[in-house]
Amino acid sequence: MEGRVPGQRSTPQQDASDASPDAVLIRRTMAEVGPVADKVTSYFYALLFVRHPDLRSLFPAAMDTQRDRLLKALLTAAEHIDNTEVLVDYLQNLGRGHRKYGTRPEHYPAVGECLIGALSKYAAGIWNPELEAAWVRAYTTISQVMIDAAAADELRAPAWWYAEVVSHDQRTQDVAVVTVRPDQPYPFLAGQYTSVETPWWPRIWRHYSFASAPRPDGLLSFHVKAVPAGWVSNALVHRARPGDIIRLGPPAGSMTVDHTTDSGLLCLGGGTGIAPIKALVEDVAEHGERRTVEVFYGARTDHDLYDIDTMLRLQQSHPWLSVRAIIDQQAHLQLPDAIREYGPWNEYDAYLSGPPGMIRSGVDTLRDIGMPWERIRHDSVEELVGAAQ
């Protein structure tokens, strides 16, 4: 899925007054370079590829679509340097995820040096040794967490998996369900996602949620919508056929079911966001639990409810599951508004999956009706998040 990022639970914004001295200096730099972010990005990559031409091959041939991903991820991490728990989680994921690019520990100092080179040029008005020291400390912390996570992961998992497309089910003009067989076992949890690279766009990776809980036959399915200018999504929907080989990165994301409680699950799936929700339902079913699961499945039109039959079949076999379709055009309200019409939700954990706008307004609605942060789960869409896609 395009435009999204590593998983996290919702957390409130950190209070700026608690910021450490390094975090204050980092935010000051960010405010300074914010208006010229594009220039910082171009200069950073120019420095990197001129000084370290060997690193060029780790990036896609065409840098335009994801040119600023690395830099954004680093800057986002630096901005959250005080938020240790979320940051470490995010960076460990990022470090593991970087194995598939061929990243090695010795690449990190090269990147750090160019990062500081670009920042010092565009924040020249405020740059001083104190600021530089704060960035060096932040970058050292960030890179060490990533390097350590990658090294630990190397002992137990491959850097990537090859997977053969075994079926391609065109559900609508622009949505396909793609099922693949990994070349070796692929352990993951229902509700997680992975990154996918197609043979047609080498080194361009996009995130997709698993559309099923782990299956005994080891197959993995993804719901893919071809979006304008979406290279990977268009290739998967319009080009991929059985027999094609794609690559998968490691699983990631924390939108998973907590089996230590018996709270109900309130699930919002918008468009292809229904994919991980279906996986969560299967997961609850497999655990033989009798937890209430209430699914709201939002789509623009009837025609866009491409997976409603599957969801209704699940509803028929599981008395604890209820599925409601919310069609924008009919309801004159959007998916999150529907939460208010039902409930109460005090005994529920919420799971949100779909376009960033839906997740944001869904979280707002849930907070508004009094649901605590720790009960709201989704793959992150902003902050930490806006960065690592």
Ligand SMILES: NC(=O)C1=CN([C@@H]2O[C@H](COP(=O)(O)OP(=O)(O)OC[C@H]3O[C@@H](n4cnc5c(N)ncnc54)[C@H](O)[C@@H]3O)[C@@H](O)[C@H]2O)C=CC1
């Ligand atoms: N784990 C996740 O969070 C996943 C996210 N996705 C994302 O879901 C999106 C799916 O795209 P489409 O199928 O085109 O969905 P879409 O744009 O057709 O939206 C689906 C439904 O979500 C709701 N919605 C959309 N925007 C909203 C807003 N601003 N406020 C409130 N409700 C809103 C509406 O009910 C709408 O019918 C993609 O952006 C994809 O990246 C897909 C799979 C998993």
